[in-house]
Amino acid sequence: MVDFLLSDIQREIQKTARDFGQNKVAPKAAHFDETMQYPIELMQQAWELGLLNVSNPEHAGGLGLGTFEGCIISEEMGAACTGVGTAMDANVLAAAPVIVGGTKEQHKRFLGPMSEELTLAAYCVTEPGAGSDVTNIRTTAVRKGDEYVINGSKMWITNGSVANWYFVLAYTDPEKQHAGMSGFVVPADTPGITVGKKEVNLGQRCSDTRSIQFDDVVVSKDHLLGEEGQGWFIAMKAFDKTRPKIGAMATGLARCAHAHAQAYAQERKTFGKPIARHQAIQFMLADMVRDIEAARLLVWKSAWEIDAGKRNTKSAAIAKLFAADMAVRVANDAVQVFGGYGFNTEYPVEKLYRDSKIFQIYEGTSQIQRLIIARESFAGR
Numbered sequence: 127m128v129d130f131l132l133s134d135i136q137r138e139i140q141k142t143a144r145d146f147g148q149n150k151v152a153p154k155a156a157h158f159d160e161t162m163q164y165p166i167e168l169m170q171q172a173w174e175l176g177l178l179n180v181s182n183p184e185h186a187g188g189l190g191l192g193t194f195e196g197c198i199i200s201e202e203m204g205a206a207c208t209g210v211g212t213a214m215d216a217n218v219l220a221a222a223p224v225i226v227g228g229t230k231e232q233h234k235r236f237l238g239p240m241s242e243e244l245t246l247a248a249y250c251v252t253e254p255g256a257g258s259d260v261t262n263i264r265t266t267a268v269r270k271g272d273e274y275v276i277n278g279s280k281m282w283i284t285n286g287s288v289a290n291w292y293f294v295l296a297y298t299d300p301e302k303q304h305a306g307m308s309g310f311v312v313p314a315d316t317p318g319i320t321v322g323k324k325e326v327n328l329g330q331r332c333s334d335t336r337s338i339q340f341d342d343v344v345v346s347k348d349h350l351l352g353e354e355g356q357g358w359f360i361a362m363k364a365f366d367k368t369r370p371k372i373g374a375m376a377t378g379l380a381r382c383a384h385a386h387a388q389a390y391a392q393e394r395k396t397f398g399k400p401i402a403r404h405q406a407i408q409f410m411l412a413d414m415v416r417d418i419e420a421a422r423l424l425v426w427k428s429a430w431e432i433d434a435g436k437r438n439t440k441s442a443a444i445a446k447l448f449a450a451d452m453a454v455r456v457a458n459d460a461v462q463v464f465g466g467y468g469f470n471t472e473y474p475v476e477k478l479y480r481d482s483k484i485f486q487i488y489e490g491t492s493q494i495q496r497l498i499i500a501r502e503s504f505a506g507r
C-alpha cells in the first residue's frame with residue numbers, strides 16, 4: 127500500500143526544521159540577502175539542531191537518515207531562505223560522493239568530524255571551461271609514490287571559502303575521458319590552495335560561491351575515493367541523493383512565494399474588491415497550489431526510491447527539473463500578483479524571484495535534466 131503520511135519521526139524532523147526556518151532563518155533572510163554575509167551563526171544553530179548532513183552513516187557518527195528526511199528539511203529551508211538552504215545542502219552535496227565511493231574507514235575519517243562540531247565541505251567539480259560537460263575538466267591528479275599531486279582550477283564552488291575540506295574531481299588518466307577521472311577528499315588547509323573572491327550572484331546572495339585554484343596540492347593516496355577511474359561515477363551518483371533535495375528546496379521557495387501572494391491578494395483591492403476575488407488572480411494562485419503539490423510528490427517519489435535501494439536517476443532528474451522550473455514560474459507569478467510592489471525590495475517576492483533562478487542551473491541545468499530523462503527513457507528505465 128502506498129502511504130503518503132509522514133511517520134512520527136519525519137513529522138518531528140519537519141517540525142524542528144520548520145520552527146528553525148520560520149523563527150530563526152526567515153526573519154534574517156532579507157538581512158543576509160542585503161549584506162551577502164555568510165550565515166555562519168545559522169549554520170551553527172542548524173548543526174546543533176541536527177539538521178545538517180542527516181544522511182551521514184551511523185558508523186561514522188551520523189544519524190543515518192534517508193534522502194527523504196533530508197528532503198523534508200530542504201523544503202523547510204527553502205520556505206525560509208534558499209541562500210541558507212543552499213549553504214546547508216552544499217555540505218550534503220560534498221558528503222554524498224564520500225558516502226557513495228568511500229570506505230567505512232574514509233567515512234569515519236572525513237564524515238565523522240561533521241558529527242562532532244560544525245564542519246563544512248564543498249563539492250568541486252565545475253571549472254571555468256566545464257560545467258555541463260564534465261568530461262572537459264582540466265584538473266589533474268598525478269600519482270607520485272604514495273601521494274597524488276593535484277593541479278587545476280575549479281569555479282562556482284558553494285561553501286568555497288568556509289569549507290574544511292573539498293571533494294575534488296580530477297583526471298588521473300585524461301586519455302580515458304570519464305573513465306579516467308578520480309575523486310579525492312582534499313583538506314582545505316593543504317598548501318597550494320587559493321580561494322578566489324566571493325562571487326556576487328543574482329540571488330541566494332549569502333551563499334558563498336568561489337573559484338578555487340589547486341597548485342601542486344599534495345594528498346596521500348588514502349584520500350582517493352574508491353579506485354582510480356571511478357570519480358565520474360561517484361560524482362554523478364551523488365546527484366541521485368542530492369537532486370531530490372534541490373527539488374525539495376525549490377518546492378519550499380514556491381510554497382513561500384504562494385503564501386505571500388495569497389495573503390497579499392486578500393488585502394490588495396482594485397475595482398472595489400480584493401484582487402483575490404478576480405478570477406485571473408485566483409487562477410494564478412490555484413496553479414501555484416497545483417504545481418507545488420505535484421513537485422512535492424515527484425520529490426518524495428525520487429527520495430523514496432533511492433532510500434529503498436532503487437535506481438532513481440530518472441526520477442531525481444524529473445523531480446529536480448519540474449520543481450526548478452515550477453519555482454521560477456511561481457516566483458514570477460507571485461511578483462505579478464504583487465504588481466509594482468512585487469518589483470520592489472521592500473516586499474519579499476522579488477528576492478524569491480531572484481533566488482529561484484539558480485535551481486534551473488546548479489546540480490545540472492534544466493537542459494541537462496531533460497537529456498538525462500531522455501537517455502534513461504531510451505534505455506527503457
Ligand SMILES: Cc1cc2nc3c(=O)[nH]c(=O)nc-3n(C[C@H](O)[C@H](O)[C@H](O)COP(=O)(O)OP(=O)(O)OC[C@H]3O[C@@H](n4cnc5c(N)ncnc54)[C@H](O)[C@@H]3O)c2cc1C
Pocket residue numbers: 216248249250251252255256257258259281282283284285327335484487488489490491492493494497
Ligand atoms: C551559484 C552557483 C553555485 C554553484 N555551486 C557549485 C558547486 O558547489 N560545485 C560545483 O561543482 N559546481 C557548482 N556550480 C556550477 C553549476 O553546476 C554549473 O554552472 C552548471 O552545471 C552549468 O555549467 P556552466 O555554467 O558551465 O554552463 P554550460 O555548461 O556552459 O551551459 C551553458 C548553457 O548551455 C546549455 N547546455 C550545455 N550543454 C548542453 C547540451 N548538451 N544540450 C542542451 N543544452 C546544453 C546549458 O543548459 C546552459 O543553458 C554552481 C553554479 C552557480 C551559479
